Amino acid sequence: MTQTPSYQSPEIVRVETRQVSCDGGGGALGHPRVWYEMGDEDMVECKYCDRRFVLSGGADDPERV
Numbered sequence: 889m890t891q892t893p894s895y896q897s898p899e900i901v902r903v904e905t906r907q908v909s910c911d912g913g914g915g916a917l918g919h920p921r922v923w924y925e926m927g928d929e930d931m932v933e934c935k936y937c938d939r940r941f942v943l944s945g946g947a948d949d950p951e952r953v
């Protein structure tokens with residue numbers, strides 16, 4: 889469902905819902921699974937691994953056309 893980000897740092901993860909979970913993807917960047925709710929925003933950043941979750945089709949979607 890996610891696509892390869894067009895650029896790195898922070899990693900962009902496009903999601904379909906405003907509630908997302910992140911566990912860092914395992915490996916060196918792994919962390920305990922946490923849940924985030926975007927609320928009124930179209931994106932949220934993971935405070936552990938700095939991944940940025942953006943709502944697909946939202947204002948912060950880098951691939952929105």
Ligand SMILES: [Zn+2]
Pocket residue numbers: 910911912919934935936937938939
């Ligand atoms: Zn994370």
